[in-house]
Amino acid sequence: MSGLIVTALVILVFIVIYQIAKASELATILRGEEKVKMQTNRLMAWLMVAFFFLGAYGIWKCHVALADKMLPESASLEGVNYDHMLIVTLWMTGFVFVITQVALFWFVFRYQATETRKAFFYSHNNKLEVLWTTVPALALVVLVVIGLKNWFAITAEAPENSLVVQVMGKQFNWLIRYPGADKMLGKTDFRLMDDATNVMGLDWNDPASHDDIIIENGEMHIVTQRPVQLVINSRDVIHDVGLPHFRMKMDAVPGITTTMWFTPRTTTEQMKMDTHNPNFVYEISCDQMCGKGHYSMRGTVVVQTQKEFDAWLKEQPAYYANVQKANAPAPPAGAAAPATDTTKAATPVDTTATGATASAMTTPAQHK
Template structure:
């Protein structure tokens, strides 16, 4: 019903505009073409100024209206720097926008057509063209250089003490993998992916480094500690979007990407800052990836080192879960359990079917 109402409203507006244009034609015939054109120029010139004033008021009002609805302060060191860059860019482009819009509409009013004025064609001026080409080029080059500086910062080598988290996207959810006590993520091979056997990312169980890796259903980070994200995709292109940290990175099938950052505000601190008891950091997919793209979100918890250590200690080892899922129905559970020693023998993968993944982190 609302759709029909909108269509009827649009049709009515078009009819009104058409009738006004027809009426203006009749007026032009009655008053004379020159007099009608002069009157039309006066009206259009006045409307230009009205549009300028209302437009600038609208821009100001929209900015004021959105102030309280924007994201809270950046929750990472890199995010704060990116916010500063964005503010500088908005200030520069905002000043240029206001000046050019005022000049555009004032010139349209000031130099409207009259009987006493003839159009003057100004086809060429080397100095003027050089100025409006070189100056914007220099300013934009500086802004691009600042952006590249921040880009190289988050994609450079992470600090040696950075924690490592692997993020894998698939239609339509995110999977996380943390290394165990050895601090090393085990090798992967896409041919080994088998969710029915608890192998969601294709871990090679013949690699002992896989025997202590854990795969929780949410990401936990330590406040004021650098974290390196190793990003993968299992099917199509996704994008790791971290709006509260002001970061994002594509997840490309077959091509691991990385970025690192340092969170600075715990989840509990952000709850107090925002006054929202239900606040939670989110990881979202910033790349349209299919019909259920909207559902690709995951929770992120930023906490102290002590809280993180307690949490990670409660996470089950993925190797043990996988070995349990491969046990025959009704079998002895003690035989299905994985050995406690992370160096214990694991069933070797057939190298002819599943060669080692050259992109694996070791």
């Protein structure tokens, strides 16, 4: 019952406010203040013109002031196509934007309300409707075709000489895996994932996984002028592998493997010189909100020559070896340390006399 009363009171208040506003408007007209309204219209029309020019100047000024904050040229060959697509899109939409905005502000100024002007009622124009529907539709088809062509190019089968790298997102960092000497990534199983001993769920029953290399600090090394195929997935929620300097991005989805490939064309060292920034780094960003630690999903990419990459990869231990070492049983407490000179500490048993195995060892005293 109280709810109905409150609702009725709210409705009544709105009705009263509406009636007061209506009465105020009628009173203004009766007092002959319509001229004041016309003066206000003229003032607003001129202010719109001023706003147009100030806004245009502000946009230009921001572009000049923030020019050094723009991304440098694409660091991948495929990214050049995306930059071209962006430029085409901006020219097409920018042309329409300028025309429509100029017309908008001009109409506000030119056709402002006056005491003698009566609004012209224009119901519809079939030819005009067809024109402004067909032209944008055709333009959109062109842009979509260009976009699909570029998309299918980077998601198609990678070249045979591609470097294969797995990128796995997890809350809240990136895991990077490289194949070992066999050039094959071993099998994985999400049921085997464990932060302490198996962060990516490698299947140790698959020999191909024994020489795989896992980088847990989110630093990915790739080779300039050599295609790299990224095999992307997620351990928990949806992430997104964003590589802005290469103009690449792809969702990392739990339970689904996504792939893309591109060809780096500028090493990290060269980009430092090109940007005049000795601290420049290529970045891996998570372009999908993935939780409260999303801000920390930042990795790095190091683009090297083939020789530099081979030297770096050679220094990385296989993840399987690290796990074996970490899980090796500790020596029993109080165990004697091995003698320094094992040739004096023990002598082999004469197997011709005792029939013992060649690996058996005994001390000289025991031999007597």
